[in-house]
Amino acid sequence: MGEQIKDDAALSLMHEMGINDAAIERRKKIVALEPADVTRIVAIGELVRPRVEQYAATFFDHLATLEEARPLLANRTLADKAKQLKIAHLAALVSGDYGPKYVEERLELGLVYARAGLDPRVFLGAFHHLLRNIGTSVMQAFERKPREGFDNFMSLKKVAFFDIGLIVDVLVFERERVIRQQQEAIRELSTPVLQIRDRLLLIPIIGVIDTHRARLITESLLKAIRGNRARVVVMDVTGVATIDSRVANHIMQTVAAARLMGAFVVVTGISSEVAQSLVALGLELSKINTVGDLQGGLEEAERMLGLQVVRANGAATSPIAMR
Amino acid sequence: MPVPILKQGDILIASIQSALSDRELVELRDSFSDQIGRFRSRGVVVDVTALDVLDSFATRTLRGIAHTARLRGATAVVVGIQPEVAFAMVQLGLSLEGVETALDLEEGMALLNGAGTADDDRAR
Amino acid sequence: MTIVPGELHVPIEGEADIVTARQKGRELAADIGFSSTEQTIVALAISEIARNIVSYAQCGEITFARVDDGVRRGLLVVARDRGPGIPDIDLAMRDGYSTARSLGIGLPGAKRVMDEFDIQSEPDQGTTVTMKKWLP
Numbered sequence: 267m268g269e270q271i272k273d274d275a276a277l278s279l280m281h282e283m284g285i286n287d288a289a290i291e292r293r294k295k296i297v298a299l300e301p302a303d304v305t306r307i308v309a310i311g312e313l314v315r316p317r318v319e320q321y322a323a324t325f326f327d328h329l330a331t332l333e334e335a336r337p338l339l340a341n342r343t344l345a346d347k348a349k350q351l352k353i354a355h356l357a358a359l360v361s362g363d364y365g366p367k368y369v370e371e372r373l374e375l376g377l378v379y380a381r382a383g384l385d386p387r388v389f390l391g392a393f394h395h396l397l398r399n400i401g402t403s404v405m406q407a408f409e410r411k412p413r414e415g416f417d418n419f420m421s422l423k424k425v426a427f428f429d430i431g432l433i434v435d436v437l438v439f440e441r442e443r444v445i446r447q448q449q450e451a452i453r454e455l456s457t458p459v460l461q462i463r464d465r466l467l468l469i470p471i472i473g474v475i476d477t478h479r480a481r482l483i484t485e486s487l488l489k490a491i492r493g494n495r496a497r498v499v500v501m502d503v504t505g506v507a508t509i510d511s512r513v514a515n516h517i518m519q520t521v522a523a524a525r526l527m528g529a530f531v532v533v534t535g536i537s538s539e540v541a542q543s544l545v546a547l548g549l550e551l552s553k554i555n556t557v558g559d560l561q562g563g564l565e566e567a568e569r570m571l572g573l574q575v576v577r578a579n580g581a582a583t584s585p586i587a588m589r
Numbered sequence: 590m591p592v593p594i595l596k597q598g599d600i601l602i603a604s605i606q607s608a609l610s611d612r613e614l615v616e617l618r619d620s621f622s623d624q625i626g627r628f629r630s631r632g633v634v635v636d637v638t639a640l641d642v643l644d645s646f647a648t649r650t651l652r653g654i655a656h657t658a659r660l661r662g663a664t665a666v667v668v669g670i671q672p673e674v675a676f677a678m679v680q681l682g683l684s685l686e687g688v689e690t691a692l693d694l695e696e697g698m699a700l701l702n703g704a705g706t707a708d709d710d711r712a713r
Numbered sequence: 714m715t716i717v718p719g720e721l722h723v724p725i726e727g728e729a730d731i732v733t734a735r736q737k738g739r740e741l742a743a744d745i746g747f748s749s750t751e752q753t754i755v756a757l758a759i760s761e762i763a764r765n766i767v768s769y770a771q772c773g774e775i776t777f778a779r780v781d782d783g784v785r786r787g788l789l790v791v792a793r794d795r796g797p798g799i800p801d802i803d804l805a806m807r808d809g810y811s812t813a814r815s816l817g818i819g820l821p822g823a824k825r826v827m828d829e830f831d832i833q834s835e836p837d838q839g840t841t842v843t844m845k846k847w848l849p
Contacts (some may be wrong), residue, residue, distance in 0.1 A: 281744075284745075284746055286744065478849070485672065485676065488672035488676060489672050491672075492671070492692065495692060495696070497692075497696075519680065522684070523672075523675040523676050523679040524675075526675040526685060527670055527672070527675050527690065528668070528696055528697075608732045608736070610728055610732060612728065641739075641753060641756070642735060642739075642753060642756045642757055642760060644735075644757055644760040644761060644764065645761055645822075672750075673749050673750045673752075673753040674753055676750055676753070676754075677750070677753040677757045677826075678757070680754055680825065681758070681761070681822035681823070681825065682821070
């Protein structure tokens, strides 16, 4: 079930979003939440607590009037979960404790909204509706002391805005997660690692290699060596636009790292002109095994693995000797 | 806790399970030196799979082990360097020049058992 | 640039502390959000700097802190000692010199892999190495 949210999802999200103790304090600072506010909020706790289910209902009633909220309300599982969390939220809102546990619970609710594809605008509209209800109750209770009532409600609003900050950040983060996943997929597609034979990998590289991409290529290559138990890797750079000293250095580092994992890298596709200019720049290309073209490189790799490819022509064929 | 060195025929195997202090690394090197001679081993495998970092001292010690092994007519193979560790070492400029390396214990043993390949001049 | 409160101090008094320093550094790097590969690099740089302290100054301390320059988050590492100091920093920072004198790969290696690197040293007054790595 796609909508099932794991128990520790909120905690991992907190970690992913970098919301640690310091970040929580920062958020409180930003809304200017102070001990005096907390005192005032706790004081109106008795007003809010008995009616949390009622207030929660106003939140969802408002959502029901909005077309955009349909995905959340139509999904029974998510809607029930959201209602349950909302009630808990309102009780916690006036508890006076807004530490990591409180934040984790907010993130959990935020995740439910994100799963339902709830838009920040819609959430804000419903939340405002809810706050207005609470505000009305507070002002009614403090009819004789309106200034105090106002101050108490304004303190509560600070925590409400603290909450809004968290929920909106979750919605944005989750939306960006999809984008990040797509970017990752594109990156993987752009550097395929192909297993040609047992122990032999081919990595064709096309395009521009900047430092970031070079690092990704090296990481993929090294992980593939481990995963495929490769002994030889043919890295073809025929399709690389520019091979300057920076790129050459990346290549040499990759070769050295692969060697530490017991694998040899054959670099193919460096033309003799490029090779000469790199040597002129002082690069010790002799440290890497380069072969002009891909075919030659593959043959070299097979030779290194002790393989011999023979045409099947009915005549006696040599056995393929594998290390 | 010193690192246990196991004997498998004429090959010694040590599997490092956790970060070793400098002193423990030196002890390991000395143990190898002693045991290679005692058992006339022809091969030594040092498995560093569990290590999440190999710094300059560890690298130097591994080179030292290989050197000692060579002096006594044995070959040392370091196995199990993880991708991140290999990458970090190369970035920092640490080298295991003069030391054979292999992916894991199985590959290391295959290397020592000299399953011949067509390519004998795989010079570094 | 703000140093986010919550610095971590690791005294470096013996070679056992080298492991402690790099493990603590790695944990903090992980918490900040650095990838596994970057954590390893950071741990390695810390190990080398800590090793330098033990080898040449006998004791010192390494301080870790999160930093935030408004746009990026990162890790700050400051290694201080009251050792003999480095007489010629330029020379020490040259690759070949360090290796030949068995100073580990220490300084030049660490400089290569960290985003920012600064070293202050006065003869007989000790050395302070400041390094930073930012999340990409």
